[in-house]
Amino acid sequence: MTGFILRRLGFVILTVLLSSVLVFGATHVLPGDVATMILGREASEQAKDSLRQELGLDRSLVVQYGSWLSDLARGDWGTSLSTGEDVRGVTLERLSNSAMLALVAFFMYVPLGIFLGVIAAWRRNSYIDQVISAGSLAFVGLPEFVTAVLLIAVFSRALHWFPSSSAIAPGTGFFSALPSLILPGLTVSLTSLAYVVRMTRAGTAEVLETDYVRTARLKGLSAGNVLFRHVLRNSLLPTVTVIAAGVGWLIGGLIVTESVFGYPGLGRLVLFAVQRRDLPLIQATTMVIVTIFALANLAADIMYALLNPRIRYR
Amino acid sequence: MKGKVEADHGRLVSPRRAAVYWRRLRLQPVALAGTFIFFLFLVIALLGPLIAPYDYAAQDATQRLQSPSLGHWMGTDNFGRDVFSRVLVGARDVFYLGGIGTLLAAVVGTSLGLLAGYVGRLWDEAIMRVLDVLLAFPALLLAMVLLATAGPSDLNLILVIAVLYIPMFARIARSMVLDLRTREFIEAARLRGEKRSYILFREMLPNALPPLLVEASIRFAYSIFLVASLGFLGLGVPPPNPDWGRQVNEARTFFDAAPWMLLFPAAAISLLVIGTSLMADGLRHVFGPPVARGSR
Numbered sequence: 030m031t032g033f034i035l036r037r038l039g040f041v042i043l044t045v046l047l048s049s050v051l052v053f054g055a056t057h058v059l060p061g062d063v064a065t066m067i068l069g070r071e072a073s074e075q076a077k078d079s080l081r082q083e084l085g086l087d088r089s090l091v092v093q094y095g096s097w098l099s100d101l102a103r104g105d106w107g108t109s110l111s112t113g114e115d116v117r118g119v120t121l122e123r124l125s126n127s128a129m130l131a132l133v134a135f136f137m138y139v140p141l142g143i144f145l146g147v148i149a150a151w152r153r154n155s156y157i158d159q160v161i162s163a164g165s166l167a168f169v170g171l172p173e174f175v176t177a178v179l180l181i182a183v184f185s186r187a188l189h190w191f192p193s194s195s196a197i198a199p200g201t202g203f204f205s206a207l208p209s210l211i212l213p214g215l216t217v218s219l220t221s222l223a224y225v226v227r228m229t230r231a232g233t234a235e236v237l238e239t240d241y242v243r244t245a246r247l248k249g250l251s252a253g254n255v256l257f258r259h260v261l262r263n264s265l266l267p268t269v270t271v272i273a274a275g276v277g278w279l280i281g282g283l284i285v286t287e288s289v290f291g292y293p294g295l296g297r298l299v300l301f302a303v304q305r306r307d308l309p310l311i312q313a314t315t316m317v318i319v320t321i322f323a324l325a326n327l328a329a330d331i332m333y334a335l336l337n338p339r340i341r342y343r
Numbered sequence: 344m345k346g347k348v349e350a351d352h353g354r355l356v357s358p359r360r361a362a363v364y365w366r367r368l369r370l371q372p373v374a375l376a377g378t379f380i381f382f383l384f385l386v387i388a389l390l391g392p393l394i395a396p397y398d399y400a401a402q403d404a405t406q407r408l409q410s411p412s413l414g415h416w417m418g419t420d421n422f423g424r425d426v427f428s429r430v431l432v433g434a435r436d437v438f439y440l441g442g443i444g445t446l447l448a449a450v451v452g453t454s455l456g457l458l459a460g461y462v463g464r465l466w467d468e469a470i471m472r473v474l475d476v477l478l479a480f481p482a483l484l485l486a487m488v489l490l491a492t493a494g495p496s497d498l499n500l501i502l503v504i505a506v507l508y509i510p511m512f513a514r515i516a517r518s519m520v521l522d523l524r525t526r527e528f529i530e531a532a533r534l535r536g537e538k539r540s541y542i543l544f545r546e547m548l549p550n551a552l553p554p555l556l557v558e559a560s561i562r563f564a565y566s567i568f569l570v571a572s573l574g575f576l577g578l579g580v581p582p583p584n585p586d587w588g589r590q591v592n593e594a595r596t597f598f599d600a601a602p603w604m605l606l607f608p609a610a611a612i613s614l615l616v617i618g619t620s621l622m623a624d625g626l627r628h629v630f631g632p633p634v635a636r637g638s639r
Contacts, residue, residue, distance in 0.1 A: 047476040055492045163373055166624065170617030172568055174575045174588070175609040178595060186599070281483035285572050299484065300576055303491040315488055319479055 030334065037330050041323045048319045049101075053094050056308050101316065107309035111301075116313045119298065122199060124317060127283055127294035129203055133214035134279065138222040139272060143265070145222075146229025150264075151256070153234050162230065165223035173282045177216045177289040184212060195290040213290045217282040221275050228271040233264040266336055273329030277322055367629045374625020380618025384611075387431055388438040395428035399585050411603050418603035420594070426604060429585040430611050436580055437587065437615065440497065441566035444504025449559050451505065452512025453551070457543045459513065460520030471517070474510035482507050482565070483572060490578050497580060504569065508562045515558055519551035553630035560623035564616050571612045587612045 081087050085096065100107070106116040149161040168176075185193035195209035236242060237260060245255045284296035291297070295314060302310035368375060392399075402422040409419040417426035459470040477485065486503050493499040520543075523529055532542050573579040574588025582589070587608040594605035 044476065044479045047472075048479045051476055051480075052488065055488055159373075163621075166620055167617050170564070170568075170620055171613050172571050172575070172588075172616070174572065174591060175613055178591065178598070178605060178609070182598060182602070277481040280481040281572075284483055284487070285576065288576060299487065303487045304577065306491055311488060311491060315480075315484060318481065318484055322481060323479060 033334055034331060037327055041327050044323050045316075045320050048323075049098055049316060050094070052312055052315050052319070053097060056312055057090060057093070097312070101313070106313040109307055109310045111305040111307045111310070116309050119310075120295070120313050120317055123293060123295045123298045123314075126197070126292065127287070127296060129206060130210055130213055130217070130283065130287070130292060130294055131279055133207070133210045134217040134221070137214055138218035138225060141218075142222050142225025143229050143268060146226040146268070147233050147256070147261070147264075149226065149230040150233035150237060153230070153237075158230075161226065165226040168219045169223040171219065173216050173220060173285040174289055176219050177213070177286055180212050180216060181289075193290075195292040197293065199293070209290075209292070213286045213292055216286045216289075217279060220282050221278055224271050224275050224278070225268060228268045229265065232267040233260060236260050236264040266333065269332050269336065270329045273325050273332065276325035280318055280322065364629050368625060371625050371628060373621055374628070377618045377621025377623075377625060380614060381622050384434055384615045384618070385438065388434040391431045391433075391435045395425075395431045397425035397428040399424065399428045399432040400583050401425075410601070417607040418601060420590075420601070420604045421597055426607050429590060430587070430607050433585040433587045433590065433608065433611065434615075436497075436584055437567050437570060440500050440570050440580070441504060441563055444501045445508060445559055445563045445566050447501065447505035448508035448562065449512050449555060452509040453516040453548070453555060455509065456513035456516025456518075457520055457547065457551075460517035461524065461539070461543055461547075467517075470513065474513050477506065477510050482569065486569060486573060487576075487578060490573070495573075495578055495581055500570065500573070500580065504566050507569070508566070511558060511562065512555060515554050516551055519554065520547055523547050523550055553626075557623055557626045557630060560619060560626055564619035564623060567612065567616050567619065 085093060088096075104117060106120065108114070109116050109119065112119075145161050145165070149158040152158050181193045184190045191212045192209050193212075195213055197206045197209055242255060242259055245259045246252075250258075280296065283294060284299055286292070287294040287297040288300050295318065298310070299314045299318070301307070302314055368378065387394075396416075402424055403419070404422075406419050411418040417430060420426055420429070455470050455474070459467040480488075485507060489503045489506065490499060493503070524547075529542060529546055532546050537546070570579060570586075571588035571591075574586040574590075575592045577589070577592070579588055580586045590608040591605055591612075594601070594608070597604055
C-alpha cells in the first residue's frame with residue numbers, strides 16, 4: 030500500500046510539474062509586452078527596458094521558468110500587477126473562503142445524492158427512479174449562472190430568506206458567513222448532485238443484482254438490513270471516486286457561482302486575474318487549483334484502493 | 344469497397360443496423376424527446392436569421408423593456424431589441440462554436456488515439472502523457488487561461504474547445520484500438536498486406552464510431568455549457584453577436600423590470616444542454632452494451 034501511495038504521489042508531482050510548464054508557457058506567449066502593461070503605453074523605451082531587466086524578462090525562457098518555479102516553490106508568488114498586493118496572501122485568503130463554500134456544498138449534495146441514488150436503485154425502473162434519473166440529468170444541464178440567478182430571484186428577492194450578494198468581509202468566520210453561503214452552496218450542489226446520484230444508482234443497482242444479495246433477501250433479512258449490511262458497503266465504491274473526481278466540476282462551478290454572488294473566493298480571483306491579464310495572479314491561482322485538483326484525484330485513488338484491495342497492485 | 348468487414352462488425356450505417364438503432368431509440372421516449380430538442384435547435388441554428396421576425400441588433404428606443412406580446416413574443420430588452428430574434432440568432436453561434444470545436448476535437452483526438460494505440464510504445468506514452476496534462480486542469484479554468492492568452496475570438500473559442508476535448512476522444516479511440524487489434528478481421532487485413540492507414544481508418548474506425556459518437560454528443564452538450572459560461576463571464580464571443588450567456592449576464596440588472604430578458608435565453612441554454620445530454624444518454628443505450636469500454 031505504501032508503494033502504491035508513493036507511486037501515485039510521484040504521479041501527482043509529475044502532473045503538477047507538467048501543468049506548470051503549460052501555465053508558464055501559456056502566460057508567456059501572451060501577446061502584449063508585460064513592461065508596457067505595467068507602465069502604460071506612454072512610458073519611454075528606457076523605463077521599459079530597465080523594468081524588463083528588473084523583472085528578469087530579458088533572460089531566456091528556460092531560465093525564467095526555472096526561477097519562477099523555484100520562487101513559487103519557496104512561497105514567493107510575486108506581486109499582483111493590477112492591485113500591487115502580495116499574491117500569496119490574497120490567494121490563500123481567497124482559497125480559505127472557497128474551501129468554506131465547497132464544504133457547505135459538499136454537505137448538501139453528497140448525502141442527498143447518495144440518498145436519491147439508493148432510492149432510485151432500490152426502486153429501479155419504477156416511476157420514482159425515472160423521475161430521479163431524468164430530474165438529476167436535467168440539473169446537470171442547468172448552467173450554474175442560470176441556477177444562481179433563479180435562486181436569487183426566488184429566495185432572496187421574493188422571499189427575503191437569504192442575501193443576494195455574498196460579498197463577505199475579509200476574515201469573516203464560518204458561522205457568521207453561513208447565511209451568505211447557503212445560496213451559492215446550493216447552486217454548486219445542483220450541478221454536482223446528478224453525478225453522485227447517477228454513480229450511486231449504477232453502483233447500487235449492480236450490487237442489488239448479485240447472488241449474495243438475493244441470498245440475503247431470500248433468507249429473510251429485512252430490507253434495511255440487506256441495504257446497510259450487504260449492499261451499501263460495496264455499492265458506494267464508484268461513488269467515492271466520482272465525488273473526488275467531481276472536484277474539477279466543483280472548481281469550475283465555483284468560478285461562475287462566486288462571480289454571480291460576488292463571493293470573495295478563489296474562483297472569482299481567477300476571473301479577476303484573467304480579466305486584468307494579471308500574470309502573477311493567473312499563474313499562482315491556476316497552480317493552486319491544479320495542485321488541489323491533483324491531490325483530490327490522489328485522495329480518490331487512495332480511498333478506492335483502501336476500499337478495494339484488488340486495485341492496489343495495478 | 345474492398346475488404347468489406349463481416350456482418351458482425353458491419354458498418355455503422357448499414358440499412359439493417361439503422362433500423363435496429365431506430366427501433367431501440369423509439370423505445371426510449373425521454374431520449375427521443377432529447378433528440379427532438381437537439382434537432383429543433385439545429386434547425387433554428389441553420390435558419391435563425393431567416394426566421395427571426397426582427398433584426399437582432401436593431402435598437403428601438405420607443406420599444407424598450409416591453410413585456411412579451413404578439414408583436415414581441417419574448418419581449419424586448421433595454422435597447423428595445425427583440426429578445427425572440429436574439430435567442431433565435433444566438434443558437435447559430437452555439438452550434439457554430441461548440442459544434443466545430445467538438446468536431447475538431449473528435450477528428451484530432453481520434454487520430455491521435457488511433458495512432459497511440461496502434462503504433463504503441465514510445466508514441467503511445469508521449470501522446471497520452473501530453474494529453475493527460477490537459478486533463479489536469481478543470482475545463483473552465485483551462486479555457487479561461489487559454490482565452491486570456493489568446494484573446495476572445497470565434498476562432499480561439501473553437502480552438503480552446505478542441506484542445507479541451509481532444510484527450511477524451513483520444514482515450515476512447517486508443518482503448519478501442521487496443522481492444523480490436525487482436526481481432527481476426529484486423530489480423531486478416533494485416534495478412535492481406537493492407538496499409539497501416541487503411542487498417543486504422545477503414546477497418547478500425549468504423550467499429551470505434553458508436554462510442555465516439557456518444558462521446559461527441561456528450562462533449563457537444565458540455566461545450567454549450569462552456570460557451571454559455573464563458574459568455575456569461577464576459578470571455579465569450581465579442582459583441583454585437585447575440586450570445587446566450589452574455590445575454591443572461593446583461594439581463595441580470597433588469598431582472599425586476601424585465602425578467603423575460605433573462606428567462607428566455609436561460610431557458611434556451613438549459614433546454615439545449617438537457618436535450619443533448621438526454622440524447623447522448625439514449626445513444627449510449629441505442630448502440631448497445633460494448634460501448635462502456637474506454638469511457639474513462
